[in-house]
Amino acid sequence: MSTLLQVSGVTKRFGGLTAVREASFVVKAGEILGLLGPNGSGKTTMMNLISGNLRPDAGGIAFENTEIAGRRPHLIARDGVARTFQLVRVVGEMNARENVMAGLAFRKSPLWGSAAEDEADRLLERVGLAGRAQTPAADMTYIDQKRLELARALGLKPRLLLLDEWLAGLNQTELEGGVSLIRSLGEDGVTVIMVEHVMAAIRSLCGRCVVMNAGAIIAEGSTGDVMADPAVVSAYLGDEHA
Amino acid sequence: MLTNAILSGLTMGGMYALVAMGLTLQYGVSRIMNLAYGEFVIAASFVAFLLFTSGGLSPLVSLLIIVPAGFAVSYLVYGILLTPLVRRARSREALEADSILSTFGLLFIVQGLMLVFFGGNYTSYSYFNTPVQILGTTIAANRLVVLGFAVLFGAACYFFLMRTRTGVALRAVAVDPIAAGLVAVDVRWAAALAFALGGAIAVTGGVLVSMFLTFNANIGVVFTMKALIVVIMGGVGNVAGALAAGIILGLVESFVATFVDPGLTIAVTYAVFLAVLLVRPGGLFGTAK
Amino acid sequence: MLEVSALSVAYGKHQALRDVSIVAAPGEIVAILGSNGAGKSSLLKALAGLVPKSRETSVTLGGKDISRLRPHEIVEAGLALVPEGRGLFGDLSVAENLQLGAFAKRARQGEADRLARVLDMFPRLKERRAQMARTMSGGEQQMLAIGRALMSSPDFVLLDEPSLGLAPVVTQSLFSILGDIAAAGTGIILVEQNTRASLRIAQHAYLLENGRIVGQGTAAELSADPAVQRAYLGL
Amino acid sequence: SQESVRIGYVVSKTGANAGGATTSTIPNYELWVHEINEAGGIQVGDQKLKIEVVEYDDRSSSEEAVRAVERLATQDKVDFILTPWGTGNNLAVGPIFDKYGYPQIAGTSVTDRAPDLAKRWPNSYWLLGTGGSYAEGFVDLLVKLREEGKIGDEVAMASIADGFGIELSTAGRTALQENGFKLVYDQTYPLGTQDLAPIVNEVKALNPDVFIAFSYPPDTLGLTDQARVLGFNPKIFYTGVATAFPLYKDRFKDAANGVVSLGGIDPNDEKVKAYIAKHKEVTGKEPDRWASFMTYAGLQALQQSIEQSGTLDKEKVSEVLRTGTFDTVLGNISFDNENRQVPNIFTVGQWQDGEFVGLVPTDKEGSGELVFPKPEWPAAQ
Amino acid sequence: MKNSPAFVIGAGAILFAALAFVPFYVDGYGLALAIGIASYTILATAWALFSGPTRYISLATVAFFGVGAYTVAVLGEVLPWPLVMLVAAINGMLLALVVGLSTLRLAGIYFVIFTFGLTELIKQLVTWYEVKITRTVGRYVFLDIDQQTIYWQLLALAAILFLVGYLIGRSRLGFALRIIGGDETVARHVGIDTTHAKVALFVLSALFMTLTGAIMAPRWTYIDPAIAFNPQVSFQAVIMALLGGVQRLWGPVLGVIPMTLLFEYLNANFPNYFILILGIVFMLIVYLLPQGVAGAVSSLRAWSRRDGKSVEEAR
């Protein structure tokens, strides 16, 4: 598998706090990579750095062999990196269809007009929001808003999808649906980096994981190996998952 | 000349800061963008003038009447006129737009009342205009009083907001009114309190500036805009910021007038204000989002 | 005792809750189970006074009717909510958020002790007392929200998905902390997607579907119920 | 034939210009209407017609003034229109007065273009004249003082940065320089300046014999205040608009003594005394000693030209206005045919024991003697 | 059918063509009123073009308006009229570019007051320049442009504005702006160049404001900074737009017309209590029409439509 994303030596500081410290890892095309770590270890910050929401203080990020570190987010998005947010962000006063059209209208090969509407409805259906096209996003539950966010991200036709705790808050049945949705994305050839604290999902979806702690990467490798790593167990998983 | 400039700048700056502090409470905590703010300032000036000329009451004494009255009137304004808007507002933006519109109406009403009662004439009287010698320069006592009040109020407000429980509660309301309810803060009470405190400060400013500024029923908006500039430059809801911003603007004004060109004073104050925002989009002490 | 009966909530035409009745005893953990959109959050918000309840609704806490009170009065009466999305004061520091937690008059006494307990429970908060809440990580904010609710010395805490976004190791300790809190006499109404863990610590549970209570029982009974197992436990 | 004379006007009752309009314009309009109606009306031909007023507020905006005058002319169809307050608004409404043939008797406009305007709009009268006439009149006075050895060459000048201040200061600067004065301080300050201490401080340090401020009411009071607090007492202390207001006298009492400004009256003139008394009686306050007089004189001229022509026909009344002589509070006046201003006004006056006495032109009847040097400021209360 | 672009544009064209005949049917006052309405319609609509979707409340309206007026004051007697307009347009757009680029990091009230401060700065600088350099603070504009012509120019400008606004509302640019107004971070992450979009629309809206100032200037004969840069104009435009409703292109005009007529009515009937009564009326409007006039019209329409439907169902 070829390398899709290469993060090398990235550092990000907030005032005196180093949120990400000389982190390096690679993401291969087509894989679903788990990004794990205790709360406050820098996972969301890492997502922000990749998507261009933050600018690294040092280090490089190469996407398809092009340097994207510090580029403005809209350019990165057009290059094919889409994301969802840990605390959902949808445009509340727009309806679901319009929210998804936001993802379609400004990508590299934009869709507009009725083509965009049709595609938006198709994506809504894919994430489980069929028939909700006219619902204002503000009136949807948290979980539905997360679905909506995913549909919007898919609208960008991403080659790399960043999911920040997208499965958090789903109950068992819903979780199963979510897991198979992400799996199907992988089958469609979308590369995914997912931050998640739900271990069952990580185990069933991710071939490889990267684990961060206090901003640094403490483990990288196949999911099984990583989960057995004593450092990961003590810092993150706790005895229950060991 | 330097001490002159500094002193004159400090006194004017103190006046700006004092007037701005009330607005920063009203906007910062109660989220009411009070466009009628300056009208309250001027209304107090008129009342002080009236008490002085017809009753011989010193403005400093009349503060004892006018400040509680300002507090009470503001409390009622909030309770009666603004609470319905607060209740119906679905978002911060909605409340902002509504409060702009309704206080714009209030501005007209207060101004209209002043016109009816006092006419459109310029009004001016003189109190405590005695020269005081400090550091080898002369300054009018009434201006020193304003500076004193500004520092006093600034310190008191700062202490109140940062150190007292009620103060922290007011700040909490400023940040998130819904969450404030969840920690047992009576949001309506807190917002009305902050609005009324702001009103009390506004009228204090009005009484004090009436001792040396010429005013009429139409210049309220000048005070509103100046106060807004100071509030924004200091960072919304930040009393220390308002004090600092007011004094900076006062000093800039007097230095430009003394050493550069009086014709540029206002231009430079605006330029400084804009420059501050360009560098710190959340104001001097604000947190940029 | 927290007793809720005939609770209904509507958002415009949309009826989110219908005739819901639940009870919880002091020191008891009551779990509310239900799928996405069932109305769990609406239930907690209604109890906390954030959304209007229908006229028939009755909520009593220790015998006192609190169904008509405003949010701050409800906290004062002894019911604290940790809402979905946390409801922190983003621009205030961690310490100030905690201080505000004890704003209720009932919470003034013993504030220092309670603060010490909360900081023990979540050492990360101790390290970051001066940090602005907005800049804390997702999980750190969750800790702060729970800590803040405990500061009000509530008789009952309403927790809306407290483990959301917490690392597994923290989730584990959270559940054991919840057990401790309850053991110390504070009742807990727990809305939680981590059904397995919540049924483990809960004494009692309700099943909510489409805004109605469709089942209830002891935690053990529900854990054994095949329908619950299928829908919520993934067995 | 009609039962009343319809008189319309639009003035700034609110907004930035309201202070000026409420001082010089509105009370005089009210006084004039009151007097005429009290006397049974205006004599038009063989009948006495009472005045019926239609008034609007222009909210200190040129656009509103333009629209309101259109309204007066085309909707209300008033017989005559009184002018708005201020230079800007009088210029804005000029074309409309002209279009509908109304005489425009402006009592509160100072503009160097007055002569041009009178040519452009043949029915327009600019009673306050040009900025130059005030500045030059004052400089003449200074020249004389210097000749008498009373003052030196050094003059400090501050002016407000708007049309009025700039016209006067430009004319003043030219006249001063032509006459060999040295401008040790020559600065402008913007409208709305609240802190005048820096200006007074700096000027005081330069210690000139003469201080001139072409200022507006709030700054006139502020400058005087600061000069007094800071103990700046030049031999000649000249401040601009509002010095001649009763407000100034009320505010500064004895301290006003010796302050020089634009305008002025002959306090011994019976007509002047009567006007002041009547103004006070009807409006509750005294008139200012400058623009109020021109405004009122203009109203008297309008009334007399209506009476003399015996008709409400605007053409005919205008004809009389252009050519006639009128008995007014300013004495017998006729409008200078060339540029339609009143030649017969005081351009410089001084507060002397509670009255603002006209000094220049010195040869004008009733002109007073300059009190020199300006007395010390009395101790502030 | 009713919403097809051809229909909407055609109907708009007919409406504007009809409005062009207004000067032949009204007297001077009627024309003055029409001019007032037309000018504020352009200002408020142009304001809402940018501020409606983005929710950035700009108080810089009069900065552009004043630049237009001043350009005429300076060049009106020097250059032919079309050229004057062109220069005004360029000035206004350049200024908007600077303002737009410098305000990118500002949000909320900081943006509001920044734009106000900027306007005052411009006014002060123009004053200072005139005082120090040209020594003519008040400028005289004697141009032979009659009132009808001013009206027609405004009408043409308004027609172009509505056309442009309509097209933008249907375009990706308009959509991008709505997303920016909803959540700027989201906008950036779906590939919107927020800087471009915001600045482009800001400049466009400023262009219309500038031209309005230029067209109106000959009405006043005399222009000084206080007249040209009167902040009241900015406030009035904002208030009218908010009152009408900014979510729809035709919203602001629903604020402009009643407000203008209300002003006229009160001014004529209560010249001495004008402000007081205006204030009271104003507050009543705010309380009674929470969604603005356009909102009220829309809900009225929705209500009548629902009503219609229920009648059908009953049959």
Ligand SMILES: Nc1ncnc2c1ncn2[C@@H]1O[C@H](COP(=O)(O)OP(=O)(O)OP(=O)(O)O)[C@@H](O)[C@H]1O
């Ligand atoms: N803007 C900021 N200013 C200051 N500190 C910040 C800022 N953003 C994040 N941090 C800090 O950086 C650290 C890393 O935060 P980040 O959000 O990346 O954590 P995370 O790994 O996503 O945690 P979680 O699993 O809880 O979401 C945290 O300690 C957080 O408090």
Ligand SMILES: Nc1ncnc2c1ncn2[C@@H]1O[C@H](COP(=O)(O)OP(=O)(O)OP(=O)(O)O)[C@@H](O)[C@H]1O
């Ligand atoms: N403010 C609102 N306006 C309109 N409808 C709402 C509102 N809040 C919630 N709803 C609706 O009420 C229903 C119940 O919502 P609620 O948030 O209580 O569900 P929940 O059980 O907490 O779901 P989740 O598991 O997704 O958190 C949902 O259908 C939701 O769409």
Ligand SMILES: [Mg+2]
């Ligand atoms: Mg995170």
Ligand SMILES: [Mg+2]
């Ligand atoms: Mg929920």
